[in-house]
Amino acid sequence: MQRGRILLLIFLFTLAALTGSVAVGSVSIPAGDLFAALSGRVSGPVADIVWKLRLPRAAAGFACGGLLALAGALLQVLLRNPLADPYIFGVSGGAALGVLLAMLLGLGIATQTGLGLAGAICASAAVFLLSFRGGEWNPYRLLLTGVVVAAGLNAALSLILVLAPHATVKGMLYWLMGDLGYAGNPVPALLVLAVLVVVLLPLGRTLNVLALGRSKALSLGVPVAGMEILLYFLAAVATVTAVLVGGTIGFIGLIVPHLVRLLGLADHRWLLPASVLAGGSLLVVADALARSAWAPLQFPVGVLTALLGVPVLLLLLAGRSDASR
Amino acid sequence: MLRAENLRIAFPGRTLVDGLSVDFGAGQVWAILGRNGSGKSTLLRTLAGLQPSQTKNVLLDGAPLHSISRRQAAARIGVLLQEESAEFWGTARDYVLLGRHPHAAGVFGWSRIDEDIAETELAAQNLGAFSGRAYTTLSGGERQRARAAALFAQRPRAYLVDEPLQHLDLPHQVALLERLSLEARQGALVVMVLHDLLFASRYCSHFLLLYGDGRFNAGSRDQALNAATLSDVYGFPLEAIEVRGEQLFLPGPPSARGPHV
Numbered sequence: 001m002q003r004g005r006i007l008l009l010i011f012l013f014t015l016a017a018l019t020g021s022v023a024v025g026s027v028s029i030p031a032g033d034l035f036a037a038l039s040g041r042v043s044g045p046v047a048d049i050v051w052k053l054r055l056p057r058a059a060a061g062f063a064c065g066g067l068l069a070l071a072g073a074l075l076q077v078l079l080r081n082p083l084a085d086p087y088i089f090g091v092s093g094g095a096a097l098g099v100l101l102a103m104l105l106g107l108g109i110a111t112q113t114g115l116g117l118a119g120a121i122c123a124s125a126a127v128f129l130l131s132f133r134g135g136e137w138n139p140y141r142l143l144l145t146g147v148v149v150a151a152g153l154n155a156a157l158s159l160i161l162v163l164a165p166h167a168t169v170k171g172m173l174y175w176l177m178g179d180l181g182y183a184g185n186p187v188p189a190l191l192v193l194a195v196l197v198v199v200l201l202p203l204g205r206t207l208n209v210l211a212l213g214r215s216k217a218l219s220l221g222v223p224v225a226g227m228e229i230l231l232y233f234l235a236a237v238a239t240v241t242a243v244l245v246g247g248t249i250g251f252i253g254l255i256v257p258h259l260v261r262l263l264g265l266a267d268h269r270w271l272l273p274a275s276v277l278a279g280g281s282l283l284v285v286a287d288a289l290a291r292s293a294w295a296p297l298q299f300p301v302g303v304l305t306a307l308l309g310v311p312v313l314l315l316l317l318a319g320r321s322d323a324s325r
Numbered sequence: 326m327l328r329a330e331n332l333r334i335a336f337p338g339r340t341l342v343d344g345l346s347v348d349f350g351a352g353q354v355w356a357i358l359g360r361n362g363s364g365k366s367t368l369l370r371t372l373a374g375l376q377p378s379q380t381k382n383v384l385l386d387g388a389p390l391h392s393i394s395r396r397q398a399a400a401r402i403g404v405l406l407q408e409e410s411a412e413f414w415g416t417a418r419d420y421v422l423l424g425r426h427p428h429a430a431g432v433f434g435w436s437r438i439d440e441d442i443a444e445t446e447l448a449a450q451n452l453g454a455f456s457g458r459a460y461t462t463l464s465g466g467e468r469q470r471a472r473a474a475a476l477f478a479q480r481p482r483a484y485l486v487d488e489p490l491q492h493l494d495l496p497h498q499v500a501l502l503e504r505l506s507l508e509a510r511q512g513a514l515v516v517m518v519l520h521d522l523l524f525a526s527r528y529c530s531h532f533l534l535l536y537g538d539g540r541f542n543a544g545s546r547d548q549a550l551n552a553a554t555l556s557d558v559y560g561f562p563l564e565a566i567e568v569r570g571e572q573l574f575l576p577g578p579p580s581a582r583g584p585h586v
Contacts, residue, residue, distance in 0.1 A: 080410075080412075201433070202432040202433065204433065205426065205429065205432075205433065206426075208414075208415075208419075208423060209423055209426050211410075211412075211413070211414065212409065212410055212413070212423065213409065213410045215370070215375050215404075215406055216404075216406060216409055216410070218374070218375055218395060219373055219375060219399060219402070219403070219404035219406070220399050220423065220424070220426045220427055220479070221394075221395045221396035221397075221398070221399030221400065221426055221427035222395060222426070223394075223395045223396075224395075225377075261414065266414030266415060267414065267415060267419065269433060269434075
């Protein structure tokens with residue numbers, strides 16, 4: 001299949017996921033009313049549900065999933081490690097520590113976000129500085145530093161969970177697993193995503209060269225050191241933004257780039273846009289299921305991303321022949 | 326074309342090359358010879374500007390490498406590394422196209438010229454039929470030829486190649502050396518790390534012998550290539566014999582070997 005056609009299919013899937021996610025929920029909306037509300041020609045409770053609740057949440061989910069998948073795709077090139085995921089920066093642990101502390105102290109959403117941002121910046125700065133040596137980053141050192149910092153933060157998180165009053169623990173767990181329930185205004189995250197896509201799309205070919213290894217990329221004219229700093233920075237921005245929107249949603253950043261590669265879009269010029277669309281739509285679908293499939297019970301979306309993604313990826317892995325590797 | 330100026334290659338506690346100043350001129354084919362760990366690959370990487378600390382001591386067309394953008398340097402210097410990643414996401418053709426990266430005009434895609442050059446070089450390496458095959462499914466020798474095709478697709482004026490014959494069968498070894506000689510006759514510089522003395526002596530015009538202790542011996546065939554210098558650099562007795570007017574170097578018989586081997 002042509003690469004353009006695969007990307008088009010992913011795009012259509014994205015549209016379907018967004019529409020479907022706006023359609024489902026605790027109040028069922030007939031298709032006619034839904035499209036009338038979406039067109040903006042009617043007002044009333046249905047329009048309010050669509051415009052004020054479901055659409056922002058779907059948009060936040062899309063931005064969050066797209067950012068995580070984009071960060072994952074970048075890091076898998078930079079670290080030359082298929083197991084790299086956006087959380088190796090310590091962003092998740094740092095943000096979680098900030099947010100959970102705020103929850104423990106009973107502070108409001110705005111303070112939670114502020115402390116989460118501070119935690120994410122502190123933790124990722126620590127990981128970067130500790131792994132930076134002699135003018136460049138060693139991918140192994142970065143990975144190891146990230147894992148060690150995350151382990152330390154995890155211990156602190158466990159401590160908070162143990163100390164926290166029973167009533168607040170559930171909210172904390174939801175945040176840790178990833179939940180779009182507190183997502184709020186999706187516009188900032190969408191803007192970040194748009195800027196990153198605009199900056200990164202022209203770099204697809206450079207990423208292809210960078211994937212050959214540092215020396216080879218240097219010999220082919222890529223200013224490797226500067227390019228790596230730029231890409232690490234962009235991946236960190238994407239991850240921090242996503243975490244502040246949806247908590248530490250697992251799995252998307254790790255798996256979606258692999259999913260897209262298995263669909264035949266391993267060339268980074270295609271992989272990046274396809275990962276954004278696939279990551280965004282997968283998260284939107286997972287969120288729609290998480291809040292409606294077992295209503296009134298609402299699951300944290302992070303549980304669903306894994307439940308959906310694991311079988312899909314395993315099927316694709318089992319189905320591919322080694323000759324097409 | 327490429328000039329090393331007072332180069333020093335050292336690791337903590339060990340100086341491999343010291344005070345190396347050599348002019349590598351257009352049209353010359355250089356062989357870098359020496360024992361394992363004598364600094365051959367590091368020297369080649371240094372000449373290519375891949376060792377950041379030494380870029381001010383290498384001059385490309387008179388300008389120090391650090392003053393030239395990586396892209397401009399890559400348009401003139403092509404490098405074949407000794408170890409290149411075996412992992413690659415695409416086909417042999419995708420791989421060879423990446424050799425066009427320093428020349429690619431557009432932001433996103435490849436031009437018709439880039440694609441034509443890639444096809445031509447694939448065919449020149451007998452890989453025409455493998456163009457659409459996944460790179461990772463190629464054999465070791467086929468991969469080495471794909472790397473060579475990417476190198477030639479880069480159309481550099483200086484070829485810096487590290488053990489280019491590895492994984493290649495005899496006909497492809499000869500074909501690669503013939504191609505590099507042809508490029509040199511058309512005005513390119515070729516510098517290669519070789520372990521094969523027969524091919525070095527047959528295809529190279531200049532020789533750089535690294536002793537691994539700071540000393541080196543650089544020059545034309547008359548200056549650098551004889552049984553005495555080679556025996557010295559390898560720490561192993563070599564004899565020169567002449568076959569049909571060509572001077573060949575053979576390892577000496579066991580009885581002639583010194584205690585230092």
